[in-house]
Amino acid sequence: MVQAAGATRSDRGVTARGMLGGMLLGAAIWAGFVTQTRAEDTITASAISTLGDLKYAPDFAHLDYVNPQAPKGGEISEWAPGGFDNFNPYTLEGRAAALSSIGHESMLTGTADTVGEAYCLLCESLEYPESRDWVIFTLREGVRFSDGGPLTTDDVLFSYEQLRTKGLSSFRAVIAQQIASVEVLDPRRIKFTFQPGYPRRDIIQAAGGLPVFSKAQFERDGIDLEKTSDKPLIGSGPYVLDRAQNSRSVVWKRNPDYWGQDLPINIGRNNFDSIRVEYFGDYAAAFQGFKAGAYTFRNEASSISWATGYDFPAYQNGWVVKAELPDGNIASGQAFLINLRRDRFKDIRVRQAIGLMFNFEWANETLFYGLYERVNSVWENSPLEAVGTPSAEELEILTPLAADLPEGVLSDPVAMAPVSGKRQLDRGNLRKAAALLDAAGWPVGDDGMRRNDRGETLRVEILNDSQTFDRVINPYVENLRALGVDAVHARVDDAQYENRRRAHDFDLITAHVGQDFIPGADLQQYFGSGSVGDVFNAMGLANPAIDALIRQVEEAKTRAELTPRVHALDRALRALVFWVPQWFKATHTVAYFDMYEHPETLPPYTLGELDFWWYNAEKAEKLKAAGAL
Secondary structure (H helix, E strand, C coil): CCCCCCCCCCCCCCCCCCCCCCCCCCCCCCCCCCCCECCCCCEEECEEECCCCCCCCCCCCCCCCCCCCCCCCCEEEEEEECCCCECCCCCCCCCECCCCCCCCCCCEECCCCCCCEEEECCEEEEEECCCCCEEEEEECCCCECCCCCECCHHHHHHHHHHHHHHCCHHHHHHHHHHEEEEEEEECCEEEEEECCCCCCCCHHHHHHCCCCCCHHHHHHHCCCCCCCCCCCCCCCCCEEEEEEECCCEEEEEECCCCCCCCCHHHCCCCCCCEEEEEEECCHHHHHHHHHCCCCCEEECCCHHHHHHHCCCHHHHCCCEEEEEEECCCCCCCEEEEECCCCHHHCCHHHHHHHHHCCCHHHHHHHCCCCCCEECCCCCCCCCCCCCCCCCHHHHHHHHHHHHHCCCCCCCCCCCCCCCCCCCCCCHHHHHHHHHHHHHCCCCECCCCCEECCCCCECEEEEEECCHHHHHHHHHHHHHHHHCCCEEEEEECCHHHHHHHHHCCCCCEEEEECCCCCCCCCHHHHHHCHHHCCCCCCCCCCCCHHHHHHHHHHHHCCCHHHHHHHHHHHHHHHHHCCCEEECEECCEEEEEEECCEECCCCCCCCCCCCCCCCEECHHHHHHHHHHCCC
């Protein structure tokens, strides 16, 4: 899975999957798929599933969770932090505008109500043998880029070659393991041949999930995928750039000539004429902007705002809707990640001590109004979360790898986040942490600070660019300093934050490591030894046992094989204590001006406000007449 860099931090851990669905791109779909046999030696189908049957038959009229009669029109607007300086979301240079990948489509696409299923989008069919050693995609007729040019298999090949040679380093490593060659058979058919020995479970989906760029545009405009671009990368999708203003606002407009608007998988979707994103310097300023009507839809990520801030006139007058909507996704895995590249953090006892000083229970009651639950697992809020002591199946998987894992993995209950008391500084955990640091060679000096035998203080700098996170980090720093740790809260602007994050110049940083219901090659990006230099493996984890477990997860062909392997991987990851887990909430807390509507029953795996919600023009006119907007 290739991802574009960037995420936002908040109470809730809003990322592209939440606040702005396109700020992070999942360019290789995490789905897998089942098909229909058309010939003796190959399978030809319009969809594919990894671990079960397909929900939608080939002749489906529309997705179950959309309103097929949803009107088109209007604008929805949201916010993003900081600013932007270009339109290329596939480079680590600069900062791409929000939703810069919104126009890019792929051969296959998933749905918001299924796990492990993907359906033809750019392609009309895929053909492959039972072995899944190769796949041939056949493009639909009439697929066109937004500039009117035809999309052909030459563009598909070109896009693959760009990502293979100039994509993010972790993705380049994965794609080299997966794909042996790509061959254009004719303007509508292209063949991907896969590397011998690489797991076949969802390899077709990886190939079918690559975004397709316009070769003609790259050549005409001199675009380099590794460099920033002041021009949006043309795609074939339903939205194109309308305007951008001084790196403070960007508007994407619906393409009335979108080639795929009548496809069954698109019926009832892409309903807004325009999507506007307004940029604000910090979270507090963004909230003030919402109250003033500067933008109209807010995925509220601040517990204090949600609990106490909705007392402004637009809400009191009934112009703003405040709603809690179910969220069936795996939690984002939001945590303080500890930079294992630093020598002082290589001792697990140091990391355990650092974790003991974060008091979630106090923060949840005092700062978050009891709205959150603690993250414990990479697969929190799902059946893939490891629990209790290892099962017999997990032991069979973990035993050969035990030498590279912490003691107790095979016998002890799975690692859980420390539990603290109601006071900010939990004295019991303080004593436990002190004992760990003493044993690790960091005793307390006469000045109350902990030093090693070289006289170096145990320094812990927490990097942060969010004003709203100050109230979380400052008490944590106080607790660490009570332990004798030279703890510092480093507040920087968003540009400094991005530069330091990408250069791994931090001790602790807030990031997200939550995974999918059918994890695969993406695991290498987040936890594999080969991605230590990349941004997604922020903690710099490199462990041969983890690499072996990732491979076993990739090789799982059935749910019965997958679940215990993920449990084992989750158990091993948590035992390594590379994080201080934060919190999650299994609901979407949203507020919006009362001119948007959504299907009565939302799908489990996305909020979908930019996807299948719609604009009620009559309600909008009433708001305008009342002076709400």
